[in-house]
Amino acid sequence: MSKLKQWFQGPQDITEAEAVEDYAVGRVPKHYRWPIPAIILVLLGNSTAMFWFSLGADMGNLVGWPTMLLPIGYMVVFATIIGSCIMKLASKEGLSLNLMTRGLGFGYMGSAFTSAIYAINFIFYFLFEGTIVSHAIANYSGVEVNSLAGVMIFACTGLVAIWFVWKGMSSMQFLQTWGVPIFILLFGFCIYQLTHHYDAVGPSGWHASGEVNSTSLWLVMNMANGQIVFQGLMATDYGRFAKPGVTHKGTAGIMLGMLLPIVVVMLFGAFLAYTLMPHIDNPNPFSLAMDPGFVFPFILALVGVVFAVITQIRINVLNLYSGSIALSNTMDMAFNYRPGRQWWMLLVWLLGVVFYICNILQYTGTFLSITGILTNTWVFIILADYLVCRKLLNLAPSDFVEYRKEYLHSWNPAGVFALLIAVAIGAAGILGAYPMYYASFISMLAGPVLHVVFSVATRGRYYFTQFPQDVVTNWSPSQSSLCPAPNKQSATEMN
Numbered sequence: 001m002s003k004l005k006q007w008f009q010g011p012q013d014i015t016e017a018e019a020v021e022d023y024a025v026g027r028v029p030k031h032y033r034w035p036i037p038a039i040i041l042v043l044l045g046n047s048t049a050m051f052w053f054s055l056g057a058d059m060g061n062l063v064g065w066p067t068m069l070l071p072i073g074y075m076v077v078f079a080t081i082i083g084s085c086i087m088k089l090a091s092k093e094g095l096s097l098n099l100m101t102r103g104l105g106f107g108y109m110g111s112a113f114t115s116a117i118y119a120i121n122f123i124f125y126f127l128f129e130g131t132i133v134s135h136a137i138a139n140y141s142g143v144e145v146n147s148l149a150g151v152m153i154f155a156c157t158g159l160v161a162i163w164f165v166w167k168g169m170s171s172m173q174f175l176q177t178w179g180v181p182i183f184i185l186l187f188g189f190c191i192y193q194l195t196h197h198y199d200a201v202g203p204s205g206w207h208a209s210g211e212v213n214s215t216s217l218w219l220v221m222n223m224a225n226g227q228i229v230f231q232g233l234m235a236t237d238y239g240r241f242a243k244p245g246v247t248h249k250g251t252a253g254i255m256l257g258m259l260l261p262i263v264v265v266m267l268f269g270a271f272l273a274y275t276l277m278p279h280i281d282n283p284n285p286f287s288l289a290m291d292p293g294f295v296f297p298f299i300l301a302l303v304g305v306v307f308a309v310i311t312q313i314r315i316n317v318l319n320l321y322s323g324s325i326a327l328s329n330t331m332d333m334a335f336n337y338r339p340g341r342q343w344w345m346l347l348v349w350l351l352g353v354v355f356y357i358c359n360i361l362q363y364t365g366t367f368l369s370i371t372g373i374l375t376n377t378w379v380f381i382i383l384a385d386y387l388v389c390r391k392l393l394n395l396a397p398s399d400f401v402e403y404r405k406e407y408l409h410s411w412n413p414a415g416v417f418a419l420l421i422a423v424a425i426g427a428a429g430i431l432g433a434y435p436m437y438y439a440s441f442i443s444m445l446a447g448p449v450l451h452v453v454f455s456v457a458t459r460g461r462y463y464f465t466q467f468p469q470d471v472v473t474n475w476s477p478s479q480s481s482l483c484p485a486p487n488k489q490s491a492t493e494m495n
Helices: 003-007 016-021 036-047 051-063 069-093 097-106 110-141 148-165 169-197 214-228 230-239 248-279 285-289 292-300 302-335 341-357 360-390 413-430 436-458 488-494
Strands: none
Touching (some): 036 169, 036 230, 036 248, 036 302, 051 110, 051 214, 051 248, 051 285, 069 097, 069 214, 069 230, 069 360, 097 110, 097 230, 097 302, 097 413, 110 292, 110 360, 110 413, 148 341, 169 292, 169 302, 214 360, 230 302, 230 360, 248 292, 285 292, 292 302, 302 341, 360 413, 360 436
């Protein structure tokens, strides 16, 4: 195998069972690690998701050019920092973030709650991306998008995505490898057709639809804030396969390899919307101009439908995979039920079909605010636990994270109560106690502060029921810690 091929290809000496399960509820072994370029290649499916076309157009509509660069820059910088930190920890441990949450301040059952939160995110994004495909096919074929035929289109395209991701990372890597050049080719043809048949509107013409003030700026910052953690979470699902010795430079490279193409797609989303808007005969042309399911068939006809289908199957493969990882962990922790990761993809698909019928996308803005509150607060608590409670205050080991049930409390009140209180504070904003666009910022700052306070107050009592003797650690509890101490002699002998 050539050196170049090794960079972009995952391990080949694996069993089919390993490929299908992908260590959803266990530690990734050393022989199943992937090179950084191969991980980036898989994540490019997320970079080219049509959600980013919509988000870029929406930001342009709210604040125009060049103000829209402020939330985009905020998203790239902080998503890179957060993602590189949690990805390095995940690759070192070989664990998904859901499994690490067990030992990082939440306890065994406490992390079942956060895994459910994570799964809800991917069910929604599976629904959102699948809706774009169904809209593209329905608009071209003259089918009502909310009809029974529209539902069947959504369901069938979802089943195609399941077929591609059934065998885990190995099959996804194949799909993304060949999907990237196809995306570039078809999108290049789309831009060619657009610029030759319509008057292109560049950034100087991307004006806000209303006054650009503090409210509109906070709205777009809130959109970006909902992504700074979620993108890191998605990348970590795949970054856990990186080699254990990967540096922060390496994990930051993975994040930037995913995020920089996202910026390009967002800017093209605004370009497409502003160029097409004068040519759309509709009372609200911008609502259609920011819907890729309308835009690409409008420009390319049948080729636009093919483009939407190929692109969205690639991103929904990632949504199905990450959703199945989260649900596997939730059910394993809550009920000790392990039917296999791949079967949980069917549940993600089924819930997507049900919510499509219920037209839950009409509440997209509120839903994104809620999930931003939940995911941001959860991950910031985890980071506070690792960086402050462990590394700074020495309340628990920082050289390993325990995830096995026999060594952990069911609930660690420090993380659980910090999350519940912070989420309640955010929920007050959703319910109108203060502007909703502040909610995710306030809750994600309150959560980690409360967690550190609660962890100090309990003196690390709830990290372990008994200290695992099959790990080697340099940690020694401080005199103020109530956490069980390691048996140094036993650990050394076993090593």
